[in-house]
Every structure is written in C-alpha cells, then in structure tokens.
Amino acid sequence: MKIATLLAGVFIVGLVLPAAAQTEDYYVVQNVKTKTCTVTHQKPATSEYTMVGPDGTIYKTKVEAENAMKTTKVCHSD
Numbered sequence: 001m002k003i004a005t006l007l008a009g010v011f012i013v014g015l016v017l018p019a020a021a022q023t024e025d026y027y028v029v030q031n032v033k034t035k036t037c038t039v040t041h042q043k044p045a046t047s048e049y050t051m052v053g054p055d056g057t058i059y060k061t062k063v064e065a066e067n068a069m070k071t072t073k074v075c076h077s078d
Helices: 002-020 062-071
Strands: 027-031 037-040 049-051
C-alpha cells in the first residue's frame, strides 16, 4: 500500500515538473506610430505593433531580448 502511494506521488511530480519548467518567450516589438521599441512577453496581436528582428526572433530571456534591441538598427534614431 505504501509503495503504491509512493509511486503515485512520484508519477504526479513527474507530470508537474515539466509544466513548471516552461519559460516565457520574449519579443522585441516596435510601435508603428511612435517608432519606439520595447520588449514584451506576448507576441503582438494588433497592427499597432510589429515584431523586430530577423523572421520575428523569439528570445528565451528578457536580458537576451534587451541586448538584441540595443543592437537593432530600427530601434535607434541615430
């Protein structure tokens, strides 16, 4: 009986851990009116924003997206 309970607990933990390990995706987007870039964790769904980068690159961390935004030419008004 104890082994069955233990195995059930291990099974539940095995299902929960992968779901908890999922990370958010980050996108560099540009406001089409103001031409300002921002980092967001949601893919733009409206025509007010457009994705920046080659083929709408998806970044795994916010820092990675912020660094990409700094080096993207359309995000600067030099």
